[in-house]
Amino acid sequence: MVSLFDAVSFTRGRDMKNRFMLAPLTNQQSHVDGTLSEDEYRWLTMRAQGGFGLTMTCASHVIANGQGFAGQLGSFDDAHLDGLSRLAEGIKAQDSLAIVQLHHAGRRSPADLIHQEPLSSGSDAKLGAREMTTGEVEEVIEAFISAAVRVEKAGFEGIELHGAHDYLLCQFLNAELNQRTDQYGGSLENRSRIIFSVIDGIHARCGENFHVGIRLSPERFGMKTTEIIEVYGRLVDTGKVDMIDMSLWDVFKLGADEGFEDQRLIDIFANLERGNTRLAVAGKLYNAPDMQRAIDAGADIVAVGRAAVTNHDFPNQTAKNPNFEMRALPVSREALRSEGLSDVFIGYMGNWAGFVGD
Numbered sequence: 001m002v003s004l005f006d007a008v009s010f011t012r013g014r015d016m017k018n019r020f021m022l023a024p025l026t027n028q029q030s031h032v033d034g035t036l037s038e039d040e041y042r043w044l045t046m047r048a049q050g051g052f053g054l055t056m057t058c059a060s061h062v063i064a065n066g067q068g069f070a071g072q073l074g075s076f077d078d079a080h081l082d083g084l085s086r087l088a089e090g091i092k093a094q095d096s097l098a099i100v101q102l103h104h105a106g107r108r109s110p111a112d113l114i115h116q117e118p119l120s121s122g123s124d125a126k127l128g129a130r131e132m133t134t135g136e137v138e139e140v141i142e143a144f145i146s147a148a149v150r151v152e153k154a155g156f157e158g159i160e161l162h163g164a165h166d167y168l169l170c171q172f173l174n175a176e177l178n179q180r181t182d183q184y185g186g187s188l189e190n191r192s193r194i195i196f197s198v199i200d201g202i203h204a205r206c207g208e209n210f211h212v213g214i215r216l217s218p219e220r221f222g223m224k225t226t227e228i229i230e231v232y233g234r235l236v237d238t239g240k241v242d243m244i245d246m247s248l249w250d251v252f253k254l255g256a257d258e259g260f261e262d263q264r265l266i267d268i269f270a271n272l273e274r275g276n277t278r279l280a281v282a283g284k285l286y287n288a289p290d291m292q293r294a295i296d297a298g299a300d301i302v303a304v305g306r307a308a309v310t311n312h313d314f315p316n317q318t319a320k321n322p323n324f325e326m327r328a329l330p331v332s333r334e335a336l337r338s339e340g341l342s343d344v345f346i347g348y349m350g351n352w353a354g355f356v357g358d
Helices: 039-047 079-090 134-154 168-173 193-205 225-238 265-270 288-295 306-310 314-320 334-338 344-351
Strands: 018-024 053-061 097-103 158-163 211-216 243-246 280-283 301-304
Touching: 018 039, 039 053, 039 079, 039 265, 039 344, 079 097, 079 134, 097 134, 097 211, 134 158, 134 193, 134 306, 158 168, 158 193, 168 193, 168 225, 193 211, 193 225, 193 265, 225 243, 225 265, 243 265, 243 301, 265 280, 288 301, 306 334, 334 344
Parallel strands: 018 053, 018 301, 053 097, 097 158, 158 211, 211 243, 243 280, 280 301
Antiparallel strands: none
């Protein structure tokens, strides 16, 4: 039987010491200019200290006009290097893999935050977004690649591309939104071209041991499970992706798309051929037994979100108690502060009904 505490090897870079990954979590704790704050440093390094084999940052925007939320960690300027370097060193000091999630919010960039109309694969009148020119697509590809080069220089061991949750890369995959007539629209091959171009560019300009992963959504947001299966297979076939992180919302739920209603989402992807590419899964993993169930179902890694917010040392606690569960909700502000959340982050978590108590 494979254990949550077995190591995970990758084609590139260091092994994970266990199968616990800190999911990339919005926390709004960085400075206005995207530089690292003391609060965000504390939040992330506490999770590394708490036993996570891989500590991933929040979504980090690769270009200023791709910002998705206030207090977002930036990776688009050399002014971010000092903070990123300190963060990478702090995570690695705890024997945790240090990974940055690279992000562009696309049509979900608030206009009042970026001070211009948001850009996307296609026009969206409701969100005030306009379709990017071909040149702007190529600029964003370069921005993702340059950000990867920058975070590698800072000492991070790899990146994850945010291709899920209706952010920019996901918006290109969305055939309903993406009505382009250039090489980045039309067929699935064209709609996914931006992703493969970024991956190729990162491998061309980063070190041979630099870890590259991607997060995908299997449904919702205009995603079709059949198409994501095809993209998954192509990513595996290239041999250029070390990890595919499937954001399933609920790891054990049945598929929503036609033809998949009788299959659990985790089974759909765990049963696909993936060679040396590792599969991470996220979605309602709130206790250690369910995390072990996900590994038993064929996943390589569990991406822990809410349970990592409530318990910074979830892996270390699970090592002592295989039935360990996250704190019961709601969690008091005092308890959340003790777990390394700032008042800003606690305020953000208050947007989730029933999470924060008095």
